[in-house]
Amino acid sequence: MSSTHIAISDRAADAGELYSPAKEKANNRGVYGVRSQIFRRRVRQLIGGPRVKLLLSLCILSFFVLFSSRIGTFKSWNxxxxxxxxxxxxxxxxxxxxxxxxxxxxxxxxxxxxxxxxxxxxxxxxxxxxxxxxxxxxxxxxxxxxxxxxxxxxxxxxxxxxxxxxxxxxxxxxxxxxxxxxxxxxxxxxxxxxxxxxxxxxxxxxxxxxxxxxxxxxxxxxxxxxxxxxxxxxxxxxxxxxxxxxxxxxxxxxxxxxxxxxxxxxxxxxxxxxxxxxxxxxxxxxxxxxxxxxxxxxxxxxxxxxxxxxxxxxxxxxxxxxxxxxxxxxxxxxxxxxxxxxxxxxxxxxxxx
The missing domain is CATH 3.90.550.10 (Spore Coat Polysaccharide Biosynthesis Protein SpsA; Chain A)
Structure with a gap:
């Protein structure tokens, strides 16, 4: 294994993600960081919307209904x-x-x-x-x-x-x-x-x-x-x-x-x-x-x-x-x-x- 590959793997491990040379260049120019901030802001706005909140509530309710039915099945185990x-x-x-x-x-x-x-x-x-x-x-x-x-x-x-x-x-x-x-x-x-x-x-x-x-x-x-x-x-x-x-x-x-x-x-x-x-x-x-x-x-x-x-x-x-x-x-x-x-x-x- 080459020393170059080891260095790349170490950098990827330190970052906690897959290493990308293109991503590193963008970060160095500041472009990738700006886009990331804009993306996070839009995600927060989307999640904060009333429709999404209602959808999340329905998903949580469905989970509990399913979970309760599974418990009922287990409790009736003979x-x-x-x-x-x-x-x-x-x-x-x-x-x-x-x-x-x-x-x-x-x-x-x-x-x-x-x-x-x-x-x-x-x-x-x-x-x-x-x-x-x-x-x-x-x-x-x-x-x-x-x-x-x-x-x-x-x-x-x-x-x-x-x-x-x-x-x-x-x-x-x-x-x-x-x-x-x-x-x-x-x-x-x-x-x-x-x-x-x-x-x-x-x-x-x-x-x-x-x-x-x-x-x-x-x-x-x-x-x-x-x-x-x-x-x-x-x-x-x-x-x-x-x-x-x-x-x-x-x-x-x-x-x-x-x-x-x-x-x-x-x-x-x-x-x-x-x-x-x-x-x-x-x-x-x-x-x-x-x-x-x-x-x-x-x-x-x-x-x-x-x-x-x-x-x-x-x-x-x-x-x-x-x-x-x-x-x-x-x-x-x-x-x-x-x-x-x-x-x-x-x-x-x-x-x-």
Missing amino acids: PHASSSASSPSRRGYTVLINTWKRNSLLTQSVAHYASCSGTDAIHVVWSESDPPSNSLKAFLKKIVLKKSHTSRKPNFKFDLNEEDNLNNRFKPIENLRTDAIFSVDDDVIVPCHTLDFAFTVWQSAPLTMVGFVPRMHWLDQEKNGIVYYKYGGWWSVWWMGTYSMILSKASFFHKNYLELYTHKMPSSIHDYITTERNCEDIAMSLLVANATDAPPIWVKGKIYEIGSSGISHLKGHSNRRNKCLNDFVSLYGTMPLVPTNIKAVDAGHEWFW
Whole structure:
């Protein structure tokens, strides 16, 4: 490339436009500058005219009408129409129900999730010393067949564990046909349309946790070089508008995290959960955040709790959660949780955008 061409290109770049020798000569004579001033004056006079103002107003009005119609089209979008919940290539999701000595709640939960079109399989995590009775097995299998509205009926299975241990809920499952796991407690009911919408959200970010129960953390204090964090429940999330965890009592995550939780997470965390009988959901949130360096996604949707005897209602629960969070962070050696204020909303079921 010649030095002359480089010089021309540099001058054109400095001017912010294509270089023109004729234009430069005109500018040097003052002719081009005068014509430019006259042209700008005529443009201002033209734009300032009443007819042009009316035309511009009509154009702006037409734009807003078109924009509003597009919003109306988007708000009426039905996630079932494009959801891969019914696509053979994605096969929907596996519902993983954690239960313990609440057969009546388990029955309601299995019946409900069997009726959701995206449910490909239902696995019940059973952690009682006595296995489920044959009558319970037969009854629940019959319910699954009866409640399912799809031609391909969901698989149903009990995952048996002799030991009562909260780590059981995240054991790997063989022969899964889906990548998506919907982890849920036996006393939590998520309406099918809300569940399927959350599944479409998860498909857009399949490596993170997507769910309905957000929690948060914040810096509490620093003493002697040690940082302490505070665990915040729902009212903290509501007040601050921020969250950094999605609890596994109602959340989607990739099946690979079952393998990571069981075989890759520090055994000291497993032992901690076994001893404290708490905080396996915090451990899963930390695991996913540590693997992705990304926040979870909270899906806005009404869910129903049909029981009230869980460990979250026990006295001193908040203090134990604070201790779990800080002990886990100490074992990790870092705070992997990423705060966010993003919320996924199904516009088809909202009055306001």
